[in-house]
Amino acid sequence: MNNLDSLCQSRLFSGISPNDISQMLKCLSATRKEYAKDEMVVREGDLVDDVGIILQGSAQSTKLSVTGKQIIVSLHYPGGYTAVLTAASRGRRCPMSVQAIEPLEVLFIPIKSILSRCTKLCMGHEQLLGNLFDSIAERALELHDRNDCLIMPTIRDKVLTYLTRVMRETGTETFTIPFDREAMAEYLDVDRSALSRELAWMKRDGLIDFYRNEFKLLQKAVEKDFH
Template sequence: MNDLDSLCQSSLFSEIAPNDIKKILKCLSATRKEYAKDEMIVREGDFVNDIGIILHGIAQSTKLNIAGKQIIVSLHYPGGYTAVLTAVSRGRKCPMSVQALEPLAVLFIPVKNILSRCTKLCMVHEQLLGNLFDSIAERALELHDRNDCLIMPTIRDKVLTYLIRVSSEVGAQTFSIPFDREALAEYLDVDRSALSRELAWMKRDGLIDFYKNEFKLLNN
């Protein structure tokens, strides 16, 4: 997948023609940067002035809880954003870190250039602004979905809340999740050993079946 294909997948450029994307990137003074595996793109506490769009590779957002334990907030794929909410929040520090999980390329666009009026591609810029607001709402809802898992009182409730949501999103009872056991434990903010035990008990009780990161919901 080339850079333009990734940008066409980004919600920021929804309903914008590929040729217009090329033109408006120049107007927006967009810059491309590459990162090595495990390199930090944004650190918790940084000021962020640019919207980052992933061109290739996968990144993850993490933060430290009060005990110093790393918690996975979300994963970011080509076409997705890095710290979009912080970029548009006008001076707030980023509440989480963003790290490359594999070699990564990111396109950075100064948010002030998106919010400024453009005299050359007005209709395209109007679409871009609308897309930006839609993207902000989408990102906020993603965080809301994760919070739904975190507020559940038991590990079983957290797991079921997450798996039912993924099943609903893909429209199937059998599906893959993007996490291994350690990452899923971090995402749900639970102990890995306790999670493994609970998954085994849920399988015994006929709630789920699974192999590695392949899951099937039963009786739901």
């Protein structure tokens, strides 16, 4: 996948032709930057003035709890964003860090370039501005989805809430999640050992089947309303 393919997948450039995207990047003063595996893209507390779009690789947003524990907030893949909510908030510091999971390439666009009237009257700029609001809503809903997991009272409820959402998004009862056990525990904010035990019990109880990060929700779980 080339960089233009990633931008075409991004909600920010939805409805804008590839040719127009290439021309708009110059007007938007867009810049590319590469990061090594584990390198920080944004640190918690940074001021962020640019919308970052993942071109290649993947990254994760993390936050430190008051006890110093790292919690995974979300994952980012080509076409996804880094710190779009913070960039649009004008002056608020980033509430989380963004770190490269693998070698990463990010396109940064100054938020002021998106919000300002285009001096060259680019055909797609008005569409871009509308897409920005859609992107902000999309990111807010991603955080809402994670909060749905966090507010569940038990580990079992957290797991089933998360797996049910992934099943609905993929449209299949068997799917692969992007987490290993440690990352899954961080995402659900539970102890890793406790999570592993609960997964084994859920398999015993006929709710799920799994092998590593491939899961299947069994009919008993699909029919139950966990919300």
